[in-house]
Each structure stands twice: as structure tokens, then as C-alpha cells.
Amino acid sequence: MDIEEDTIIALSSPPGRGAIAIIRISGKNTFSIIKKIAKTPNNENFYELPHRKLLRANFYINDEWIDDGMFVIFKAPNSYTGEDMAELYIHGNPLIAKKIINFVSSETLGRPSLPGEFTRRAFYNGKMDLLKAESINRLIQARSEFEFNSIKKTYFGDLYKLVNKIRAEILLLKAQIEAELDFSDQDIEYTQKENLILNVNEIKNKIENLLKNSSLLAKISQGIQIAIVGKTNAGKSSLMNKILGWDRSIVSEIEGTTRDYISEEIEISGILVRIVDTAGLRETLNIIEKEGIKRSKEAIKKSLIILHLIDGSLPKYEFTQEIKELLQNISNKIIIHIINKKDQLHPEAWKLENLEINNKNLFGLYLSCKTGENLDELKNLIEKIIQNQTYVSDPYLLEERQYYHFSKINESLNNVLHLFKQNTPLEIISSELNDVIHHLAELTGEVSTEEILGKIFSMFCIGK
Ligand SMILES: Nc1nc2c(ncn2[C@@H]2O[C@H](COP(=O)(O)OP(=O)(O)OP(=O)(O)O)[C@@H](O)[C@H]2O)c(=O)[nH]1
Ligand SMILES: [Mg+2]
Known part of the structure; x- marks a missing residue:
């Protein structure tokens, strides 16, 4: 049989329970199917109705009541597929949908549709070109x-x-x-x-x-990665939790708390962002911590934005080798130096004035994860950077x-x-x-x- 000759039926809403479910039917038997399963208050003749009409109905299978709901009929060619079509709105119990679909198949009035078959018919019937059909799925x-x-x-x-x-x-x-x-x-x-x-x-x-x-x-659609890096105890995990808004990473005063990297996805300015908390950078003989630090370095490589945390409660901060290397080749990354623990700022702490200014990829600010001071400023800065980095003038995602x-x-x-x-x-x-x-x-x-x-x-x- 010519595949286009078949009438097709499918559950168009996601499988499972829900408030309502939608069944779609398309093809020449659509109205005979509706006639068989739906009783409308005025027993309308579909062919006398306008080309699109919503009706209340009780649904029956072989005279057994199964649900009450609604349906819309669309007459060819004024439908999504260009064929006669109907959409049934029933209660969202998979049993009800199954009964209707099985009944239609067993009466050989129609068959379950294949993936994308409604849209495929729309394409065949000249309702849309292939570019548009693909965009619907996207x-x-x-x-x-x-x-x-x-x-x-x-x-x-x-x-x-x-x-x-x-x-x-x-x-x-x-x-x-x-x-x-x-x-x-x-x-x-x-x-x-x-x-x-x-x-x-x-x-x-x-x-x-x-x-x-x-x-x-x-x-960009795949997501942008932000890595939180810095020496042990700088407050990286605390910042991760503050940005996420919940306690994802373990925070403690013990140096070397985070051993593996921890990542979570959030949306910033509509962009998928993967934020990664990393193991603190320091010289260590511990093999597990060593492996963690190796992973930190890999996370830095894959990230567009680096939040470099400095413990402001300590005097005399020196950049680690990793950060030095990063700063030497900054052209394709953005670094924000964050002096954390502003609430306990040491008079001899590393100062933002030490920052090399005039570099458009470099930013700096003071922050307290404890009091939340400047957290909004940091979030706004990240948001602005992301908006800047993801602006594409003529966007066609092929x-x-x-x-x-x-x-x-x-x-x-x-x-x-x-x-x-x-x-x-x-x-x-x-x-x-x-x-x-x-x-x-x-x-x-x-x-x-x-x-x-x-x-x-x-x-x-x-x-x-
Ligand atoms: N006073 C103060 N303490 C902070 C601040 N941010 C973090 N801390 C404390 O600093 C300690 C270390 O914080 P973590 O978030 O675990 O630091 P980390 O950088 O993830 O440390 P590692 O995982 O060991 O590398 C904890 O005791 C935090 O409570 C802050 O802004 N002010
Ligand atoms: Mg940590």
C-alpha cells in the first residue's frame, strides 16, 4: 500500500500521565474515525462544518464510554499536513490514548504513525519546505x-x-x-x-x-564553560554554591577539600552555562590531589571564562604557574580576578591595583562569599561578558x-x-x-x- 494512502494516528503529547493528552489523526479516514468514537451534543455532519471547528465530545469504543473531552477537525487542505486531520484532547491517562489508538488500528481505519510522519506529509503536500520542517524539530x-x-x-x-x-x-x-x-x-x-x-x-x-x-x-549552543580556579581555601566551592544558589560543593576550612572537579549547568542570559568548581592549585605529593589539579588545568583549557579566586584574608599573594601561563596567552579567554573574603581583608592582601589594566579580556573585583557583598556585581559582569561573547549578527543555526x-x-x-x-x-x-x-x-x-x-x-x- 502506498504509505501516503494510510491514515495515521499518534499520541502527540509526551507519554505518561498529565492533565490532558493530545491524539492526532491525519488522512482520508480521519472523519470516519471521529464519527465512530466521538459523540457530539448536536451530532454534527463534519462536511457541513467550516474548515476548522472545535467540538465537545464524549468518546466511546464499541459503545463503552472511555472519556469526555474535545476535538478539533481540520479539513484538507487547511491543516498542518494538508490532509483531513483531527486533534483529540483527552484526559492524560496513557490507558485512554492506548484504547483509542488500538481501536483505530484493529478496525484497520488507520495505523500508528512513524516519527515525524505528520511533518513529512506536510512537506510532501507543499505545506512547508524542508528548511522549515527541520527548524520545527529544532x-x-x-x-x-x-x-x-x-x-x-x-x-x-x-x-x-x-x-x-x-x-x-x-x-x-x-x-x-x-x-x-x-x-x-x-x-x-x-x-x-x-x-x-x-x-x-x-x-x-x-x-x-x-x-x-x-x-x-x-x-555556543553546546554551552559556555566557566571555571572557578585558584589556590586551596580561596573560597572556590563557596562561590560555586553562591552562583548556583544551593549547596552543591563541599566547603570547609581544610585546604584541599575539593579533589575532583564538580560541574553544574545553569542558564545565564538564555545561554547554557557549565560552571566548574576545581581542585585548589598547590604543590602536593598526594596522588589523588595531584590528579585533581591535573583536571583543574584541563577545565581551564576548556573554559571561556576563568574566575580566578584570591584569598583576600592572606597577605602576599603570588600567582600560581597555571595562572601565569594563562595570563601570558589570554587572547581567547576572559579572566576575572576575584579577591575573596572582603569581610576579612588583610591590609597586605593582593590588590586590584596590581592588575594589568587596558586588557579587554581582564577584569577584577572584591567579593565576600560570606556576606554576599559584590555577588550581584559579579553576576552582572558575567552576564555582560556572556552577552558580548555570544552576539551573532545574522544568526542561522544550520x-x-x-x-x-x-x-x-x-x-x-x-x-x-x-x-x-x-x-x-x-x-x-x-x-x-x-x-x-x-x-x-x-x-x-x-x-x-x-x-x-x-x-x-x-x-x-x-x-x-
Ligand atoms: N570570612 C570569609 N570566609 C570565607 C569566604 N568565602 C569562603 N570562606 C571560608 O573559606 C574556607 C574555604 O572555603 P572553600 O569554599 O571550601 O574554599 P575552596 O577554594 O573550595 O578550597 P579547596 O577546595 O580546598 O581548594 C571555608 O571555611 C569558607 O567558609 C568569605 O568571603 N569570607
Ligand atoms: Mg573547594
């Missing part, structure tokens, strides 16, 4: 507000428009080349060629920017597949430039542009194979 899966926001432009069709704009530019380029081919039997004019090269470069820059920004967005096609387009455009330089016959350049056009069509899904579509939609939830 919106559902996004783990942070940042990731969510990075995908909005794609969802609203900006990426689709961009692809079409690039396509129009490439087609124009191709037409210009072909005009040269048709009308001149001599070499292409110099200025004409320079113009073509200029156009290719412009498109290439756009794509390179897109790829670069997407990589950056992907990296899926792996999309990234691949844009990279291929970029490669082809590089080839085109190379061919121009080599004075290659225009026919060959024109055929290279066909590759670009092909990848653009793959991006939007105008050309696609079953295998690729299968892969894309299998990553969706069931019922979407």
Missing part, C-alpha cells in the same frame, strides 16, 4: 533560549528566502555566461569577466559568513545537512573563481554552476531522495 529540541532564538529566523522562512536569493543570483550569473557563449566567438571581454568574478565573490562571502556564524552558534550543502556550494564557487583565473572555457564554468543550483534545490527539498528524507524525519518525535 525548536522542539532546543535546550536553551539561545538555541531557540537562533532557529527562529529559519522557522519564519528567512533562510528559505536567502537560498532563493542566492539561486536567483546564480541563475543570473549563468544566464550572463551563456549569453557570452551564444553571441561571441571570441574571448570574453575583460571588464565583463571582472564583473562576473565580482558577483561570484559576493555570493561566496555571503555563504562563508553563513557557515562561520553557524559554527559559532553551534558552539543543521548538519544544511551545513554540508552550503559547504559544497562554497567549494563550487571557489572552483568557479579558479576556472575564471585559468581562462577555462565558459561551458565548463557554467556546468560548475549547475552543481551549485543542485545543492540549493537539495537545501529546500525541491530535489531529495527518500533516504535523505527518511533520515531527517526519523529524528522527529512520534506525533509531530
